[in-house]
Amino acid sequence: MNYQVITGENKKINYVNVSKNISKLLRHTALKVGLQMDDEGYVKLDDILKLGRFKQVTFEDIQKIVETNDKKRYKMKFEDGSWYIKANQGHSIKLKNPNLKKVMDPSEIPVVIHGTYTKYLNSILDNGLIPKNRTHIHFAKGLYGEEGVISGMRYNYEIAIYIDSKKAMKDGIEFFISENGVILSTGLNNRIDKKYFKKICKKNGQEIPF
Template identity: 40%
Template sequence: MVDVKTSKALSWILRHGAEREGLTVLSDGWVAVQDVLKQPNFRKVSLDDLKQIVAKCPKQRFSLKDEDGQFYIKANQGHSMQINDTSLEEITSDSELSEVIHGTYHSHWGSIQKKGLSRMRRTHIHFAPGLPGDSGVVSGLRKSCQIYIYINLPRALQAGFKFYKSANNVILCAGNDEGYLPPEYFLKVVDKETGIV
C-alpha cells in the first residue's frame, strides 16, 4: 500500500541512509529496487507500489529505470551521500534561467544574512527557478517559506560557482569550499508577507 510514510521512508533511504543500511549505491545514486524492497520499511511494498510513488510524487523526487529487467531507483536531488549524478545539467549561462530563488524562514535569516546560504549536511544548496505555483516549479522551494532569497546568477557564475538543474527542475549549487553561497551573491531578499526584509 502506497502512503506518505512509505514515500518519506523512500526519500530518506535514497538521499541519506542507503549506505548506512548496507545497500549498494552506484556512483550516480541509483540503488537496485530489489535491495530496497528487502529493507524492513519496504517489506509490504511491491515494485508496482514504487512505480506508483515515482509517477504520483507531486515534487517528482524520484527516478526509476529498467535495465534488462533489473529496476533501479534514485532520488533526483537532496542527497547527503556523496554521489556523482551525471543526470544533473550544468547551467553555464544566466540566460538559461530568469530567476534562482532560495526559500527560508525568519528563524534562519540572521545567520544567512551574516554567513550566506549553507548546504548543511547535503551535497547542494537547493533553489527553485521561480516561486511556488509558477510554471516549472515542482520542488526546491517549500510553500511554507517566509523569505525568498533571489540569487544574482550572473555574478555567482562569474565568480566560479557551479549551478546545476536536476531531473525535477531543482537548481543546485554546492557553494564554496565551506559549503556556503555568501550574501554578496544575493540579488534581493523578499518577505512573503510584507515584501520587505
C-alpha cells in the first residue's frame, strides 16, 4: 500500500492513517460514536464517510485500502443498495456472529504461534496468554513472512510462543480461524496457561527455556 497517494486536485490521502482509523473504528469504537453494527460487525460505509475524520475520504479510497491491505483486515459487501465494511478480527466489541470457522481437529492448525515482545515474556509466563482488551487471543499459522502467513502477528515481534494445539484442544480449549487466516482463542477462562506452550523462541530461532 502506498503511504501517501494524491487522488484528485489538491487532495492528499494518507492511506496508512486512514486504514488505522478505520481499523480502530470497526474493532473498538463504532458503537461509541453512534454507528449501527450488525451481528457480523458490518457498518454502513456511507455512515462512516459522514464522520469528520473521513470527510476527505471517498468510497474509492476505502475500496483501495481494502483491496491492497497486506493483512486482509477488512471485508466489504453490497446489500440492499448500500455498501458495508467490517474488520475480519481484532475486536474488543463483542459480536453475536463474528463468522469464524471453528477448528474441529488439531491437524487443521499444526502450527500455532503467538508473537510478542521480550518485555512481556515474564508476565506471560506468570499469567499465561490473555486477550487483554480484545475478545480473543491472536495466533498466526506460521512465522511472519512465511508463505501463506498474512496476519496474526506483528512484523516486529521479538518472541514466538508455539502452542501445543493438540494438548490444548484435548483439555477443552477451542480455536477458531478468521476470514483472513488468523487463529483465535479465548483459552480456558480467558487464559492459555504456559503448560500449553510447546516452545518459546527468539526471532533468530534461538530457543528460550521456560
